[in-house]
Amino acid sequence: MTSPTPHARARWGLWALTATHSANDFYTGAVAALLPFFVLRADYSYAAVAGITLAATALSSVAQPVFGYLGDRYGMRWMSVVGLLAAGGGIALSGIVADSYVAVWIAVAISGIGVAAYHPAATMEARELGGGTSGSMSLFSVGGNVGVALAPSAVILVVGVFGLPGSGLLIMPALALGVVYVAVSRRRLFSRSMPAGPPPAATAAGSDDWRAFMWLTAVLATWSVAYVGTSTFVSLYSIQRFDVTAGVASIALSLFPAAGAIGTLAGGWLADRFGRLRIVRLGYLLAVGSLAAIVLAPSPVAVIVATAALGTSLFLPFAAQITLSHSYLPNRIGVASGVTLGLTLSLGGLVSPLLGAVADGGSIRIVFVIMAALVAIGFGLSFVLTDRRTGSTTRHAPQGPPELERA
Known part of the structure; x- marks a missing residue:
C-alpha cells in the first residue's frame, strides 16, 4: 500500500x-x-x-x-x-x-x-x-x-x-x-522540536519587528470593539429603535457570526491572491459602511441585512491579520498568536461597559456611530502597516537558545 x-x-x-x-x-x-x-x-x-x-x-x-x-x-x-x-x-x-x-x-x-x-x-x-x-x-x-x-x-x-x-x-x-x-x-x-524544512510559502527568517506588531495591535483593537459591541448591542438596538420582538431582533445576532464564517474563508482566499493589506483595508472600509448602514437603517430588515454585511466585512481581514502578526514576529509566533487571538480581542470586552454607559445616557444608535468612527480609525492606521513577507518560525530545543531555521 x-x-x-x-x-x-x-x-x-x-x-x-x-x-x-x-x-x-x-x-x-x-x-x-x-x-x-x-x-x-x-x-x-x-x-x-x-x-x-x-x-x-x-x-x-x-x-x-x-x-x-x-x-x-x-x-x-x-x-x-x-x-x-x-x-x-x-x-x-x-x-x-x-x-x-x-x-x-x-x-x-x-x-x-x-x-x-x-x-x-x-x-x-x-x-x-x-x-x-x-x-x-x-x-x-x-x-x-x-x-x-x-x-x-x-x-x-x-x-x-x-x-x-x-x-x-x-x-x-x-x-x-x-x-x-x-x-x-x-x-x-510529541516531537521535541519543530521539524526542519520549509513549507511551500515560506521565505527566510527575519528579525522581529515589534513596532509594526504594535501598530497591528492598535488596528486589531478597533476591530475588537466593533465585534464585541455589535454582538452586545445589535439586538437591543433593533428593539429600542423599531420596537420589534426579541425573536425578530435576535435574527441579526444569529446572522452576524454566520456571515463572519463566510468572511473568514473568503478573506483568506482573497488575501493569498490579492495581498493581505488590500484585504485588511477593504474589510475595514466595508465595515465602516456597514456600521453606517446600521445607524441609518430605515427598518429592522435593513438592520438585519447591514449586520450580515458587517459580519462578512469584519472577518474578511481576520486570517490576514493573524499571518501578518506572524510575519512581524517570525521568531515569536506563539506570542504573536496569543496577543492577536487573546489579549487584543479582550479589549472589546473592556470597552463594552463604556459603550453601555453611552447607551444608557443617550441611545444605542450613538454606540454604533462610535464604533463606525473607531473602525474608520483602524482603516486609517492600516496604511501604516507593511506586508512583510517572512514565513518563518522559531525552532527551540528545550532550555536551549533559539535556533532560527527556515519555516
Missing part, C-alpha cells in the same frame, strides 16, 4: 486540527449558553453569572500570550490537546458542581485556561501545516466559528434533557476529536 505523501499528511492534519478548533471554541460558546441554566436552576444572581463570564474570558485572554511564550521557548505543541481536554473537562464539571458557586467558578476558569493553552500551540501548528498561507489560516479559524455556533443548541439539548448534571456529557467533543487528532498527528505533537 502506498504511504501518504507529506502534502497529503499535512492536508489531513490541517483538517483534523480545524476539527479540534471547532471542539475547543465550542466550550467558549457553551459558557454563554449555560448561564441561563445557572440562573434558572441554580438560582444564581446576574452578578454571579457575570463573574463566571469573567472567569471564562478574562483569564483566558491574559493567559494566551503566556502560553504563546512557552510555546516559542519550549515547543510544547502537545498543549493544543491538553488545552482542549482542560476546556472540555472544566465545562463538563461546571454543571455537576452547580451547588457550589466557588466550584463552578474554578471549573469554568480551568476551561478558560484550557482554551488559552490550546490557541497559540494550535495556531502555530496550523501555520506549519498550511505553509503559512492566509487561506489555510482562514480554514483553521472558521473551525472556531463553527464550534461557537453549535454550542447553544448542544447545551440546550443536553442540559434541557438531563439537567445541569448532564453537563458531563459535553466533554464528548473534546475526547472524540482529541483522540482523532492524536492519532493523525502523534509524531508531530
